[in-house]
Amino acid sequence: MEETKYQNEIAQLEQKFNKIDQNTKTHLEGLLWSKPITYWDYIQTDALLNLQIQRTTLPDEMVFIMYHQVNELLFKMILWEINQLCHTEKPTTEYFTEKLGRISRYFDMLTTSFTIMMDGMEPEQYLKFRHTLTPASGFQSAQYRLIEFASTDLINLIDYRFRATIDRNTPYSHAFEHLYWQAAGKDYQTGKKSYLILEFERKYKKNFLEFMEEYNTINIWQKFKQLPLQDQQNRTLINAMRHYDKTVNITWVMGHYYAAKKYIESDKTGTGEATGGSDWKKYMLPKYQRRIFFPELWTQEELDTWGENV
Numbered sequence: 001m002e003e004t005k006y007q008n009e010i011a012q013l014e015q016k017f018n019k020i021d022q023n024t025k026t027h028l029e030g031l032l033w034s035k036p037i038t039y040w041d042y043i044q045t046d047a048l049l050n051l052q053i054q055r056t057t058l059p060d061e062m063v064f065i066m067y068h069q070v071n072e073l074l075f076k077m078i079l080w081e082i083n084q085l086c087h088t089e090k091p092t093t094e095y096f097t098e099k100l101g102r103i104s105r106y107f108d109m110l111t112t113s114f115t116i117m118m119d120g121m122e123p124e125q126y127l128k129f130r131h132t133l134t135p136a137s138g139f140q141s142a143q144y145r146l147i148e149f150a151s152t153d154l155i156n157l158i159d160y161r162f163r164a165t166i167d168r169n170t171p172y173s174h175a176f177e178h179l180y181w182q183a184a185g186k187d188y189q190t191g192k193k194s195y196l197i198l199e200f201e202r203k204y205k206k207n208f209l210e211f212m213e214e215y216n217t218i219n220i221w222q223k224f225k226q227l228p229l230q231d232q233q234n235r236t237l238i239n240a241m242r243h244y245d246k247t248v249n250i251t252w253v254m255g256h257y258y259a260a261k262k263y264i265e266s267d268k269t270g271t272g273e274a275t276g277g278s279d280w281k282k283y284m285l286p287k288y289q290r291r292i293f294f295p296e297l298w299t300q301e302e303l304d305t306w307g308e309n310v
């Protein structure tokens, strides 16, 4: 072939296409006619900006929808990083800390941005459009649950009342029925599940059970325990782990609780009920739920007072 300044690139393309039995010339000709990329095609802005569909005429419903969508996008970014960290065979301490840093920064954004929604919607409008959302609830966010499954051993997500009856040999389907969040969707006297949770399980349970199994040995806590002992004592890494645990299980939970309280309690004439119908005042507080991803990294006193000093 005649010498060109692109000779090296052409050779690499040839190699790439040969590997998959493709004709390099055809692909180069295709390039001649391909459209140059634009910002809107690449970021898919048209699709993205067409996903905000109100159910009412109240303008602040748009804030509610979009803020939830922003949350789901950040949940996706978090899962993206967790997936990489947990599927790395032998992560170095630096890589581990770096990934946890990214994950925590995304969660920190969610935590510190609650006021955007809280101060961004008139309670009077919320009290009107919420009726069109019943019986849906953020409780039904699947990604939020995936983040939990991928972060810690299953036992740490089991309702405290049932922990003694569950261990690593318990079938996933049995453990599933005793996850802490079942309490929000089950009448414990009758055992009857609410429509909120029945629908949630109908859509995601199969996927959840597979994911629980996948992350059983590679969740963030397991990956930490698989590091060399000396690395497990690395102060920077331990601090990153503790920060993540606190952000997800105390700071976010409290930010969410205060938002829920402001809006639900602004209804002076209503029953104080949430759209999902849980006993939310008790259910949503970290000091009752005591959800802790990495209990071994906290002192006894910190565990005893979990969620109390906020």
Ligand code: HEM
Pocket (backbone or CB within 6 Å): 067, 068, 071, 072, 117, 136, 137, 138, 139, 140, 141, 144, 181, 184, 256, 259, 260, 261, 263, 264, 274, 275, 276, 277, 278, 279, 280, 283, 284
């Ligand atoms: C005005 C705003 C909000 C209110 C009043 C509110 C209220 C509630 C309530 C009462 C629950 C308990 C289940 C139920 O009975 O529905 C809940 C659960 C939940 N909400 Fe919200 N929420 C709000 C905003 C958000 C936002 C922006 C997100 C972000 C995606 C979110 C995500 C969740 C999640 C993940 C749960 C389950 C938490 C758990 O099981 O501990 N919520 N919400």
